[in-house]
Amino acid sequence: MNAMSVDSTSTEQALCERFEKCFSDGVNADEHLVWRGRFVTADFVIQIGSVPFFVRIENGRIKEHRKGPPRFGSIAFFIKGTAEAWGAFWDNPPKPKWHDIFALSKFGHMTIEGNLHPFMCNLQYFKDVLAVPRKGAE
Amino acid sequence: MTKLEPIVGRYTTIRILDTDCRIYFEEAGAGIPLVCLHTAGADCRQFRHMMNDEEITQSFCVLTFDYPWHGKSTPPVGYHKYEYKLTLERYVEMIRAFCRALELDRPVALGCSVGGHVILELANSYGKEFRALIGMETADSSRKYIDDLSNMYRPDVHGGEYCAAHCSGLIAPTSPDEYRHETLWMYMQSGPGVHLGDLYSYWNRLALDGIDTKTTPLYLLTGEYDYAYTPEDTLRAAAMIPGAKATIMKGLGHFPMSENPKQFREYILPVLQEIKQLGLPAKATRT
Numbered sequence: 446m447n448a449m450s451v452d453s454t455s456t457e458q459a460l461c462e463r464f465e466k467c468f469s470d471g472v473n474a475d476e477h478l479v480w481r482g483r484f485v486t487a488d489f490v491i492q493i494g495s496v497p498f499f500v501r502i503e504n505g506r507i508k509e510h511r512k513g514p515p516r517f518g519s520i521a522f523f524i525k526g527t528a529e530a531w532g533a534f535w536d537n538p539p540k541p542k543w544h545d546i547f548a549l550s551k552f553g554h555m556t557i558e559g560n561l562h563p564f565m566c567n568l569q570y571f572k573d574v575l576a577v578p579r580k581g582a583e
Numbered sequence: 584m585t586k587l588e589p590i591v592g593r594y595t596t597i598r599i600l601d602t603d604c605r606i607y608f609e610e611a612g613a614g615i616p617l618v619c620l621h622t623a624g625a626d627c628r629q630f631r632h633m634m635n636d637e638e639i640t641q642s643f644c645v646l647t648f649d650y651p652w653h654g655k656s657t658p659p660v661g662y663h664k665y666e667y668k669l670t671l672e673r674y675v676e677m678i679r680a681f682c683r684a685l686e687l688d689r690p691v692a693l694g695c696s697v698g699g700h701v702i703l704e705l706a707n708s709y710g711k712e713f714r715a716l717i718g719m720e721t722a723d724s725s726r727k728y729i730d731d732l733s734n735m736y737r738p739d740v741h742g743g744e745y746c747a748a749h750c751s752g753l754i755a756p757t758s759p760d761e762y763r764h765e766t767l768w769m770y771m772q773s774g775p776g777v778h779l780g781d782l783y784s785y786w787n788r789l790a791l792d793g794i795d796t797k798t799t800p801l802y803l804l805t806g807e808y809d810y811a812y813t814p815e816d817t818l819r820a821a822a823m824i825p826g827a828k829a830t831i832m833k834g835l836g837h838f839p840m841s842e843n844p845k846q847f848r849e850y851i852l853p854v855l856q857e858i859k860q861l862g863l864p865a866k867a868t869r870t
Contacts, residue, residue: 538756541807541814545752548810551728565734566741568748 457494457528461512463535464493464578468500469507471577479505482570487521487563490514491575494528505570522559524575530554535579546572590634592655597680599651600673606681607655608648612640615714615859616690618682619647620698622720622838623785624735624746624778625769626654629695632844638852642859643691648681652777667780671787674701679709691858693717696811696837697781699803703789703820710799715858717802717851720809720837722816723823724788736776743771746778753837755808758846766841796826800861802854803827806835830854 472478482505491498499518501509526534526549533543542548549555557564564571589611596605609627611634619630627647634645649656652667678701682690691714694702699721706716734740735749747770754763770778794801801824805817814831821829832839832850839847 541755542810544756544808545810547728547749547752551726551810562739565745566739568734568745569751572748572751 453494453528456532457496460493460528460531460535461496461498464491464498464531465510465512467578467580469510471580472507472574475577478570478573481505482567482574485563485567485570488515488518489521489559489564490523490525492523492525493531494526502574520559522557522561522564524555524557526555531578534576537579539579546575588631588635589640590631594655595684597677597684599677599680602651602659604651604659604677605657606648606651608646608681608685609634610644610646611635612642612644614640614642614644616682616685616687617643617645617855618678618687618690618692619645619840620678620692620694620701621647621650621653622696622698623781624653624750624773625766626650626772628654628769629766629838629841631841632847633840633851636844636848638848639855643855646685646687646690650677650781652774652780658774667776668783669697669781671701671704671784674784675704675709678705679712682712689714691715691717693719694721695719695840696721697785699812700785700789702801703791703794706799706801707790707793710793710795713799715800715802715861717804717854719804719839720806720812720817721803722805722812722820723791725786725812725816727786728810732779732782735779742775742778743773746770746773750837753809753811754842755806755834755836757834758836758843762842762844766838769841791820791823794824794827796824800858801827803829804832804839804850804854805829806832806837806839808834808836811837 485505486503488501491500497514499511499515530549533539542552546555590609592607592609594605594607596603621627621629626649630647633639652658692702699718702716702718703721734745736742747767750770751767803817803821805814807814817829821827830850834846835843
């Protein structure tokens with residue numbers, strides 16, 4: 446899908462639907478990915494454009510992910526990207542400069558903020574978790 | 584008997600500024616000496632594909648070494664008493680000391696990432712000592728993409744795993760999985776704090792005004808997926824150096840020679856062919 450060719454509202458909606466549809470199942474079905482995240486237990490937020498999703502991971506497995514802001518919970522960190530950023534990041538293959546979260550951050554399309562210690566301790570795990578919807582582009 | 588690769592590895596001790604350093608180096612082929620400089624936090628295994636490529640080794644003696652602290656090169660005596668920081672001066676002198684120790688006759692030097700960065704400094708300050716220079720994934724400067732690099736070296740983060748994960752995004756997503764993970768494995772094996780120490784001078788702006796490409800041709804090659812030093816950074820730097828030849832490599836990232844050797848040779852072979860035709864025979868080639 447070329448995210449830039451669709452208007453921004455429908456792009457955001459389509460990306461949110463894709464994320465909701467494949468994220469938990471995609472992560473939890475990948476046994477090796479779950480094993481690599483066996484020391485990860487964290488609550489965090491993924492924001493696609495203007496839409497936040499609360500995500501709870503326990504021992505590498507997605508226990509909960511739902512649309513909407515966190516409800517008075519302690520959130521470790523926030524990963525906020527424009528709809529264009531997520532759309533391009535989940536293209537398969539992604540284009541240069543849109544293919545990695547650090548690249549998206551460098552060029553101003555994504556911010557990663559909060560207590561980043563659990564994120565950085567398990568950086569490859571989180572990179573791979575965030576890229577799971579890319580498989581849905583195939 | 585099993586088939587042996589042509590790469591031969593040996594050890595020697597070279598003096599870098601005021602310090603004796605026992606280093607491991609490898610060579611393959613015969614002809615014009617071609618010294619290959621690995622990236623930060625990695626080692627000379629990154630060049631194994633070039634060293635196994637007969638199209639290269641039939642005309643070039645490819646040499647590469649693990650910098651002190653890296654791979655099979657040990658850190659100098661007393662390393663445990665101070666923090667490792669690779670200054671540009673020490674980096675330059677390390678390369679010159681290696682070339683002197685092996686009595687290389689105006690070698691070609693090729694470096695990637697921090698190795699590419701130091702190529703520009705060699706071109707600017709010591710260009711006459713080299714037959715040609717090839718800087719990969721480099722420019723005079725780039726904008727940092729992360730403020731806090733301390734995760735590379737702190738006790739509560741696994742430095743090897745972090746450094747590999749950090750670098751994974753610099754590899755093109757289209758590079759073969761086999762070579763992506765081999766490249767990352769080298770990062771996982773790096774000593775504590777070595778990757779961070781290698782980056783000490785990496786973000787410093789380099790001078791380019793002393794570069795004379797008529798004496799020493801300069802080639803700049805950057806992968807389109809590199810966002811540390813972007814294609815735009817490389818093209819901007821090349822535009823400031825009269826005679827520099829810049830190429831943006833499709834389908835490659837920050838580690839072209841190890842992440843996708845087949846794709847990389849499409850770009851490096853024409854450069855080496857051009858260097859071969861410079862008409863500057865080596866006085867004494869290594870065999």
